[in-house]
Amino acid sequence: MMIHARAQGVTKHFGGTVALHGVDLEVRAGELVGLLGPNGAGKSTLVGLLTGSRRPSGGRVELCGGDPRDPRNRRTLGVTPQETGLPASLRVGEVVDFVRAHFPNPIAKAELLDRFGLGDLARRQTGGLSGGQKRRLAVALAFAGRPEIVFLDEPTTGLDVGARRDLWEAIRTFHADGGTVVLTSHYLEEIEALARRVVVLANGRVLADDSVESVRGLVGLRRISLTSPVPLTDLDLDGLVSVERAGDRLHLLTPDADRMVRALVERNVPFRDLEVRPTSLEEAFLTLTGKEQR
Numbered sequence: 001m002m003i004h005a006r007a008q009g010v011t012k013h014f015g016g017t018v019a020l021h022g023v024d025l026e027v028r029a030g031e032l033v034g035l036l037g038p039n040g041a042g043k044s045t046l047v048g049l050l051t052g053s054r055r056p057s058g059g060r061v062e063l064c065g066g067d068p069r070d071p072r073n074r075r076t077l078g079v080t081p082q083e084t085g086l087p088a089s090l091r092v093g094e095v096v097d098f099v100r101a102h103f104p105n106p107i108a109k110a111e112l113l114d115r116f117g118l119g120d121l122a123r124r125q126t127g128g129l130s131g132g133q134k135r136r137l138a139v140a141l142a143f144a145g146r147p148e149i150v151f152l153d154e155p156t157t158g159l160d161v162g163a164r165r166d167l168w169e170a171i172r173t174f175h176a177d178g179g180t181v182v183l184t185s186h187y188l189e190e191i192e193a194l195a196r197r198v199v200v201l202a203n204g205r206v207l208a209d210d211s212v213e214s215v216r217g218l219v220g221l222r223r224i225s226l227t228s229p230v231p232l233t234d235l236d237l238d239g240l241v242s243v244e245r246a247g248d249r250l251h252l253l254t255p256d257a258d259r260m261v262r263a264l265v266e267r268n269v270p271f272r273d274l275e276v277r278p279t280s281l282e283e284a285f286l287t288l289t290g291k292e293q294r
């Protein structure tokens with residue numbers, strides 16, 4: 001399978017700040033990859049390197065088989081950066097035409113506007129759009145040139161639930177038609193909703209590159225919730241990773257829920273309304289990044 005984007009041992013320094021420490025990543029044609037990480041993890045920096053807007057300090061980056069800074073390798077690329085400066089006095093339709101004009105075979109204006117729910121806004125000046133409408137336009141522009149690969153940096157930031165769903169649908173449609181997608185997000189449900197492969201970045205390093213299920217499995221924690229008057233913290237329970245109290249509920253994280261429940265029963269700890277479930281991706285992610293910081 002063709003590799004659409006690749007980073008090999010990539011480092012990036014900004015003065016004394018090391019944004020990326022030897023990152024390896026391969027994105028194959030037709031993949032949909034989620035880049036997940038906390039603020040400052042290096043997601044935008046990595047996207048900038050792969051899309052040719054920045055140069056690596058060390059290592060190699062490749063886009064469509066060559067240098068991302070070479071226009072020949074960028075012909076099939078679409079990008080939505082995290083911050084988009086739209087010319088305030090231009091109308092939505094004009095901005096779309098302006099961007100379409102840069103491509104040999106752009107998507108029809110009406111189709112693009114329609115796909116991103118912007119049809120009614122075509123004659124509005126971008127300066128008068130709401131934050132969410134601007135965001136939708138910025139994401140739509142990434143698709144104007146009929147790209148084969150798009151990089152979407154936090155595409156749904158500032159969107160309400162409905163607009164986010166619609167945008168997910170547009171991204172899914174693009175992917176279902178064979179498009180390659182790399183998206184960054186803080187919204188873990190977003191990665192879960194769209195991607196099967198997730199790359200977890202923290203402090204400039206790849207902590208995990210696997211399926212959503214495996215990233216959860218990697219942490220392998222179970223969450224036990226129960227109501228109990230006993231705080232549990234002084235019981236010295238084997239395998240207890242953390243205890244959190246929320247109102248009268250206690251939430252425990254442990255790799256072996258069966259064993260933990262047996263230990264509670266053996267010690268005659270009173271409890272009721274016991275629930276056991278796998279940890280969410282969000283919890284897995286916090287555990288992974290917590291380990292890295294320790």
Ligand SMILES: Nc1ncnc2c1ncn2[C@@H]1O[C@H](COP(=O)(O)OP(=O)(O)OP(=O)(O)O)[C@@H](O)[C@H]1O
Binds near residue numbers: 038043
């Ligand atoms: N132009 C720059 N000059 C100096 N430092 C920078 C620059 N761009 C990024 N950095 C630093 O590099 C690190 C990684 O930043 P980056 O924006 O890639 O993270 P991110 O994962 O995209 O974060 P966020 O989720 O907040 O967007 C941070 O410490 C950031 O402060």
